[in-house]
Amino acid sequence: MDNWYLSPGIITTSVLILIVLIAAALILVAQVNKYLEKMHTQAAKKEKLAFSEYLINLETAEVEQVLEERRKALGHRLTGRELGSGQKPTDQRGLISKLSLDPDRPFFDEKKSLPAEQKTSSALTRLIMAYLSAATFWLVFGTLIGQYLGMKFVLPELDSISWLSFGRIRPVHTNTVFWGWSSLAMIGLAYYVVTRTSNNTIYSYKWGWTAFWMINGMLVAGNLCLMAGINNGGGEYREYIWPVALLFIVALLITFFNFYKTIASRKIGEIYISNWYILAGLLWTLVLSVIGYLPFSGLGETVTQGYYMHQGVGMWFMTFTLGLIYYYLPTSLNKPIYSYSLGVLAFWTQMLFYTMIGTHHFVFSPLPWWLQTVAIVFSAGMFIPVVAGTTNFLMTMKGSWKAISSSYVLPFFLVGVIFYFVGSTQGSVQALRFTNDLWHFTDFNVAHSHMTMYGIISFILWACIYAIVPRLSLREPRQLMVGMHFWFAFIGLMAYMISLMAGGTLKGMSWIEGKPFIESVTLMMPFWVWRAIGGTMMFFSHLVFAWNIYTMLRHLKTEKIHANALS
Amino acid sequence: MKKHLFSALLFIYGAPRAALACDVCEKNQPAALRGIMHGPGPESNLDFIIVAAASIIVLLTLAYSLRYLIRPNENGPEHIKNIVIEK
Numbered sequence: 178m179d180n181w182y183l184s185p186g187i188i189t190t191s192v193l194i195l196i197v198l199i200a201a202a203l204i205l206v207a208q209v210n211k212y213l214e215k216m217h218t219q220a221a222k223k224e225k226l227a228f229s230e231y232l233i234n235l236e237t238a239e240v241e242q243v244l245e246e247r248r249k250a251l252g253h254r255l256t257g258r259e260l261g262s263g264q265k266p267t268d269q270r271g272l273i274s275k276l277s278l279d280p281d282r283p284f285f286d287e288k289k290s291l292p293a294e295q296k297t298s299s300a301l302t303r304l305i306m307a308y309l310s311a312a313t314f315w316l317v318f319g320t321l322i323g324q325y326l327g328m329k330f331v332l333p334e335l336d337s338i339s340w341l342s343f344g345r346i347r348p349v350h351t352n353t354v355f356w357g358w359s360s361l362a363m364i365g366l367a368y369y370v371v372t373r374t375s376n377n378t379i380y381s382y383k384w385g386w387t388a389f390w391m392i393n394g395m396l397v398a399g400n401l402c403l404m405a406g407i408n409n410g411g412g413e414y415r416e417y418i419w420p421v422a423l424l425f426i427v428a429l430l431i432t433f434f435n436f437y438k439t440i441a442s443r444k445i446g447e448i449y450i451s452n453w454y455i456l457a458g459l460l461w462t463l464v465l466s467v468i469g470y471l472p473f474s475g476l477g478e479t480v481t482q483g484y485y486m487h488q489g490v491g492m493w494f495m496t497f498t499l500g501l502i503y504y505y506l507p508t509s510l511n512k513p514i515y516s517y518s519l520g521v522l523a524f525w526t527q528m529l530f531y532t533m534i535g536t537h538h539f540v541f542s543p544l545p546w547w548l549q550t551v552a553i554v555f556s557a558g559m560f561i562p563v564v565a566g567t568t569n570f571l572m573t574m575k576g577s578w579k580a581i582s583s584s585y586v587l588p589f590f591l592v593g594v595i596f597y598f599v600g601s602t603q604g605s606v607q608a609l610r611f612t613n614d615l616w617h618f619t620d621f622n623v624a625h626s627h628m629t630m631y632g633i634i635s636f637i638l639w640a641c642i643y644a645i646v647p648r649l650s651l652r653e654p655r656q657l658m659v660g661m662h663f664w665f666a667f668i669g670l671m672a673y674m675i676s677l678m679a680g681g682t683l684k685g686m687s688w689i690e691g692k693p694f695i696e697s698v699t700l701m702m703p704f705w706v707w708r709a710i711g712g713t714m715m716f717f718s719h720l721v722f723a724w725n726i727y728t729m730l731r732h733l734k735t736e737k738i739h740a741n742a743l744s
Numbered sequence: 745m746k747k748h749l750f751s752a753l754l755f756i757y758g759a760p761r762a763a764l765a766c767d768v769c770e771k772n773q774p775a776a777l778r779g780i781m782h783g784p785g786p787e788s789n790l791d792f793i794i795v796a797a798a799s800i801i802v803l804l805t806l807a808y809s810l811r812y813l814i815r816p817n818e819n820g821p822e823h824i825k826n827i828v829i830e831k
Contacts, residue, residue: 374827447824504828513825516816522808529801546784547791550777551798558802565809572813 181686186612193599193606194675197632200595201667207582208660301372302649304385306730308365309642311393313726315357320716322350327712330705340404348408348416349400355414355494356425357396359630362638363497364388364432367455369645370504371436374452375443384435391428395421412469412482414489419470426466433459450520454500457528461492483538491531494634499527499566502590505641506573509586515572523562523569530555530562560605567598585659589640592667596632603628615689620701620708621681624674631670631715639666639722652732654725662721669714672707680704 181187235243329335329343339345372379379385399417402408408416415422433456440452469485507514514520536544536552571594574587581587603625607616616622639662647653680701687697770778772785774792786792818825 445827449824449827507825507828508830511829513818513823513828516812517818517823517825518816519809519812522805522812526805533798543784545791546786547794550791550795554795554798554802558805561802561805561809565813568813 181611181615184609184611186606186609186615187682189606190603190612190678193603194678197592197595197599197671200591201671204581204588204591207578211582297369297372297649298378300382301368301379302733304379304382304389305365305368305645305649306733307386307389308361308368309646310726310730311389312358312362312365312638313723315353315361315396317719317723319350319353319358320712320719322346322353324709324712324716326350327705327709331702331709339406345404345406345408348413349403351414352399352403352417353396354630355489356392356399359494359634359638361389361392362642363494363501364392366501366505366638366641366645367436367497369649370451370501371439371455374445374449374504375440376445377439377443380435380438380442384431388428388431388435391424391431395424395428398424409470412478413486415469415482415485422466422470426463429459429463429466433463449504450514450517450524451500451504453521453524454496454503454527457524458493458497458500461488461496461528461532465489465492480539480544484535487535487538488531490629491527491534494630496527496531498634498637499523501641502570502594502637505644506570506590509584509590509640509644510573510577510580512573512577514569515575516569519565519569523566526558526562530559534559556605559601563598563601567594570594570597585654585656585663586640586644588663589636589643592663593633593637593640596628596636600625600629600633615685616681617685619681619684619688620677620704621685624677624681627670628674631666636666642726646726646729650729650733652729654728658721658725658728662718662725665714665718665721669711669716669718671711673711673715676704676707676711680708 232240232243325335325341326343326347368379368385395417399421402418402421403416407418409418409422410416417425436452436456436459440448440456465485465488468481469489471481473481503514503520533548534552534556536548537556539549539552570590574591574594577587581591606612607621607625643654643659680703683700683704684697687700688694774786
C-alpha cells in the first residue's frame, strides 16, 4: 500500500484526467485568443473615435482647410494612362482563356443554394422541437433531483418525507436523465438526420407524436410510482414497473418503424451510416427492454441485470449517439467524415463485440467457458473501435482547429470525443486487479458513470442541439450564454469527478486497511461538499441551456405568427 | 507490437479475476488462460474453435481499422459521405 499511487491503474487514470485538462486548456487558449483579437478591434475603434473627436475640436478655419484639401483630393480623376498603357492590349503569351463582355457578374454566375434549414418543413420542425424541449425540461427536472440528492450527502437531515427519501428519488434522478433527457434528445435529433440523409419526409408525423407522448407519459407515471414506493425492485435503471416501461417499449417500436419506413422509401441510393447506427440502436434496445423485464429469478435475475445495464449503455446511448456524431460533426464543419469505411467497420464491431461482452461481468459465474472467454477477447477488441473512432473524429476536425474559437458547437464536440476515449478506457482500467479492489463499491463508480453519461453523451447531444436548433428556428443563442453553459458544465463536471475519484480512492484505501466503516463515511465529507459544488455548477449550466433553448423557440413562435399574418 | 498490445489489453480485463482464481479453477482452465479466468474449463474442441474464431475476428478488425485509418481512399465526389456538405 506504500506505493499505491504507482499502480498502473492509478497512473493510467491520472493520465486520462490529464488529457481532458489539456484539451480544456487548449479550448481556453483559443477562446482567450479570440477575446484578445476582439480587444484589438476595440482599440482600433477607439483610435477612430479619437480622430473624430480631434476633428470636432478644431477651429472653423482649420476645419475649412481640411475640407478644402479633401474636396480637392476627391475631385482628382485618373486619366487612365497612369500606368503608361496607351497601347492596344494583346495577349502575347496566351494567358487569358476566357473573356467576358458582361462585366456586371464576372464571378457570381451561380447563386448560392438555399441553406438546408429552409427545406425543413414546419411539421418536422415542430416535432423535433417538441422532443428537444421535453428533453430539456427533463434534464432540468432530473438534475434538480440530482442536486437535491447531492445536498443530502452533506445534510442528511434535510427532510423526513418518505416521497423524498434517498432510496426513492435516486432512481427518479437516473431514470429521468436516461429516458427523459438523453433518449428524447437522441430521438428528436434523429428525426432530422433520418429525413435529411434519406432526402425524404418522415413516414408518419402521427406516429412521431404518439411516441413522444408515450415516452413523456412513462416518465410522469414512472416517477410518481417511484416516489410513492412502487418499483421493480433492485433492477438498476429498470426500476419503473413493467406496465410503465411498456409505454417506452411501444414508443421505441413505433419510432423504429417510422424511421425504417422513411429510410426504406429514401430518394437516394445508399443508406448513410448514421441511419445504420440509429436503426440498430432502436432495434437492440427493443430486444434489451423485453429481456430486461422478463421475470427471471435468482442467478438468472442477476445475469439479466448485468446484461441490461451493460448493453443499455453500449447499445442504446453509445450506438445511437455515434450515429448522431457521424452526421452532425461533419455537418458542423461542412466537410465529410475523414474515414467513412472506418465508421462502417466500427458499426459492425459495435454490433458484434458489444453483444458478446456483457458476459465479462460474469467471469466468476458457472456460464460456459467459451462464452466467458469470447467476452474477454471481445472486451479487449473493443479498444479498436474506440481508438479508431476517436482518431476518425479528430482527423475530421483536423484543419478546422481555428474554427473552435469561432464556433460554439465544436468545443462541445471536442470535449465529447475526448471523453469518449477517456471514459471508455477508464472503465477498462478500473478492472485492473488493484484498482478494482480499491474502487469497486466506492464513489469512484459514480464519478465514472457521470464521466460517460455526462461527458460523452450529454456533451455530444448539446453539440448536436446547438448545431441544429438555430438552423430550424433561424435564431442563434447569445454567444455569452452558450459559453456560460459550456464552461459551467465542464468545470462543474471536473469538480464533481475529481472530488469523487479522490474521495473514492481514500475510502477504498480505508476499507483495505480494515478501518471502521464510519471513518470512511466521515472522511468523504469534504469530497461530498465538492461534489455538491460541482453538481450545482452543472445544474446552473442546465438552466442556462434551457434559457438558450427558450430564446430560440420563442423566436420560432414569433416567426410563425408573422407567417400566419402574412398568409 | 500489435501482439504485445493485444496481450496487454487481455491482461487488463483478465487481471482482477486472477486475484480470485482458486486451485480448482486453475486446474479446469487451459494452460494459456490459467490465472486469468475463473469458472469451468472448456467442454469440447468446439469451445476452442469458437474462441479462435473470435480472436481472428478481433485481429482482422485491427488490421482493417489501421487500413481505413491510414488510407480511407474515399476521394470520389460521388461518395455517400459527401451528402452532409452544403454547397
